[in-house]
Amino acid sequence: MNSRSYLQIRRIIGVFTTRSFTTMSTRPFALERQFAVSAVRRACALTSSVFNKLVKNETLTKGDKSPVTVGDYAAQGLISIMLKNSFPADPIVGEEDAGELRADEGKVLRERIIDLANEALVAPRVEGDKAEWGIGPGQTKTTDELLDAIDRGNYDGGRTGRMWTIDPIDGTKGFLRGEQYAVCLSLLVDAQVQLGIIGCPNLPLDLSNPDGERGCIFVAVRGQGCQQIPLSGASETTLSMPTFTPSSLTFLESVEAMHSSHSTSDIISSIIGITRPPIRMDSQAKYGCLARGDGGLYLRMPTNAGYREKIWDHAPGCLLVEEAGGIVTDSRGLPLDFGVGRTLGENYGVVAAGKEVHAVVLDAVQQATGVKAKA
Numbered sequence: 001m002n003s004r005s006y007l008q009i010r011r012i013i014g015v016f017t018t019r020s021f022t023t024m025s026t027r028p029f030a031l032e033r034q035f036a037v038s039a040v041r042r043a044c045a046l047t048s049s050v051f052n053k054l055v056k057n058e059t060l061t062k063g064d065k066s067p068v069t070v071g072d073y074a075a076q077g078l079i080s081i082m083l084k085n086s087f088p089a090d091p092i093v094g095e096e097d098a099g100e101l102r103a104d105e106g107k108v109l110r111e112r113i114i115d116l117a118n119e120a121l122v123a124p125r126v127e128g129d130k131a132e133w134g135i136g137p138g139q140t141k142t143t144d145e146l147l148d149a150i151d152r153g154n155y156d157g158g159r160t161g162r163m164w165t166i167d168p169i170d171g172t173k174g175f176l177r178g179e180q181y182a183v184c185l186s187l188l189v190d191a192q193v194q195l196g197i198i199g200c201p202n203l204p205l206d207l208s209n210p211d212g213e214r215g216c217i218f219v220a221v222r223g224q225g226c227q228q229i230p231l232s233g234a235s236e237t238t239l240s241m242p243t244f245t246p247s248s249l250t251f252l253e254s255v256e257a258m259h260s261s262h263s264t265s266d267i268i269s270s271i272i273g274i275t276r277p278p279i280r281m282d283s284q285a286k287y288g289c290l291a292r293g294d295g296g297l298y299l300r301m302p303t304n305a306g307y308r309e310k311i312w313d314h315a316p317g318c319l320l321v322e323e324a325g326g327i328v329t330d331s332r333g334l335p336l337d338f339g340v341g342r343t344l345g346e347n348y349g350v351v352a353a354g355k356e357v358h359a360v361v362l363d364a365v366q367q368a369t370g371v372k373a374k375a
């Protein structure tokens, strides 16, 4: 066989295998999963670039949150543009809206955001990316198109139909500290999370080796398990939560004591007999870590009775843990309800743990907080 016909055969095989994976797959939500991995990978590259350009190399005045604002808007714009091209009928519950950017005072931020979003949109396509998603060379968008895309995140949520949630930079405080943050996306159908995905550009693949390789995507489709995909391009692994005894648990919790009461977690921990110090980490990276076996327990105990948890802060992570074999409830033992609207409604905290220990932990949570079990 001459080299030309060999190359032609290789091309045909290549086309056939790509098509058989993307369009002939019968797995539910196969296209959505492929899309979500592509969108989150691109958004992770964007947020890493924001960190390197605007946080690491600029002297920020204390309290200056502009880099995270730029990253938040640009990443939501990027994902929303891709969603509009891919699943145009699906509404979006996104953390950001473009109101402030449209005002004259928003001009400087707006220009930075448009540049960053366009830079991310035109980056070359990699395996799994589709041109029809609006990505690749030449796919720049105008300012109005991007602002409109950001504003597509204003859906009110609810109990019926398909909808996506976007948290473009979850763990904004961790992002600014150069620690953990996550790009989070989920697909809900009739208030059930069917697909959850979070990209964690700074997360060590192995928490016990913090100087080792960093950066991964966690993805789960309901009924299809939870996988970890290294951002380096190495192949994915399926995750399952190991079995813990109550006293062998280490609990994961927020770095910010305003987001989750450290003192309540301490009381719960001593009731259970946990002796190890907590792993404190920003963002939904906690759910991904729990799914892959780090710690065994994630506690989020309310600090402010008036605060309503947002659905984009929990929908993706919740499915990751459930698909890895864990249980996620509130402090009453009820499943998190993603059908109330943009928030989880009444705030009763989050208790995420392995099947074997969840009941013991829940009992300790109820003793410590006085919250009553479900009727």
Ligand SMILES: Nc1ncnc2c1ncn2[C@@H]1O[C@H](COP(=O)(O)O)[C@@H](OP(=O)(O)O)[C@H]1O
Residues within 6 Å of the ligand: 167, 169, 170, 171, 172, 173, 253, 254, 255, 256, 258, 259, 260, 281, 282, 283, 284, 303, 304, 307, 309, 310, 313
């Ligand atoms: N008082 C409060 N109680 C609980 N969560 C809060 C809160 N104030 C803000 N948050 C949420 O906590 C998220 C971060 O969670 P964590 O502490 O686990 O990193 C924030 O997401 P953003 O960083 O996307 O704004 C924000 O939505």
Ligand SMILES: [Mg+2]
Residues within 6 Å of the ligand: 167, 169, 170, 171, 312, 313
């Ligand atoms: Mg968030």
